[in-house]
């Protein structure tokens with residue numbers, strides 16, 4: 131079964147979506163990410179969708195699910211690189227990406243995540259649980 | 264009212280979830296060929312994706328006719344989704360933002376209507392549903 135690779139960087143998980151996802155691939159990604167947040171105690175999830183030409187209600191729901199489930203496990207989700215045409219279309223479609231933050235690019239997304247979880251924790255790899263915002 | 268002329272067409276059967284991405288790509292090819300800009304392309308393909316998902320989810324599949332059309336000076340893409348599913352009893356209700364019989368968001372139909380220039384839906388309970396949309400190149 132094909133899968134989207136998830137990279138671990140300290141307290142963060144990174145995913146780059148490089149192709150238009152088949153539904154199965156998208157639901158697998160959702161399950162894998164949630165599992166990995168749980169297993170690693172990651173505090174942030176960054177999803178790069180700059181290669182996605184369209185986000186329909188199905189994909190939007192997947193992103194929202196990742197965000198809200200990660201949140202339950204105390205991790206923030208940032209979606210980065212959304213193409214302008216996709217952003218315009220989502221607004222007209224009426225789909226809000228609830229539960230996820232958005233940023234222009236990976237760099238800005240990382241900054242945002244660090245801000246959200248607090249700088250002390252972002253730089254300290256061994257110290258998972260006791261930080262507060 | 265000016266008549267619409269068909270310049271080019273293709274039809275696709277949609278039976279499985281795996282048919283969605285190739286279908287979207289085919290629609291994109293048609294849109295690119297008439298020179299549709301990226302924003303309108305994205306709106307059209309997103310609308311197409313919503314309708315094809317409805318067809319799969321509620322009617323178990325169907326057929327889509329993809330047409331490049333012209334009307335006067337305008338060119339555009341017309342998509343016609345036809346299924347032999349259960350039909351929609353109350354179209355006005357189905358077109359409402361937030362209404363879903365499938366515990367979903369209920370934005371597919373009303374959202375699609377906002378994304379395109381022409382939207383037409385016909386349905387008969389027990390017989391099926393036909394949805395037709397048009398996106399003009401400069402619409």
Ligand SMILES: Nc1ncnc2c1ncn2[C@@H]1O[C@H](COP(=O)(O)OP(=O)(O)OP(=O)(O)O)[C@@H](O)[C@H]1O
Pocket residue numbers: 187313317318321322346348349350351357358362363364365366367368369370371372373392
């Ligand atoms: N092809 C179809 N055949 C039968 N019923 C349909 C069809 N398309 C839509 N419907 C009905 O219309 C309702 C509204 O459709 P719409 O796409 O707006 O919302 P949804 O599919 O339920 O949710 P979403 O698209 O947000 O995931 C559906 O819940 C379903 O009851």
Ligand SMILES: [Mg+2]
Pocket residue numbers: 313316317370371372
């Ligand atoms: Mg729908």
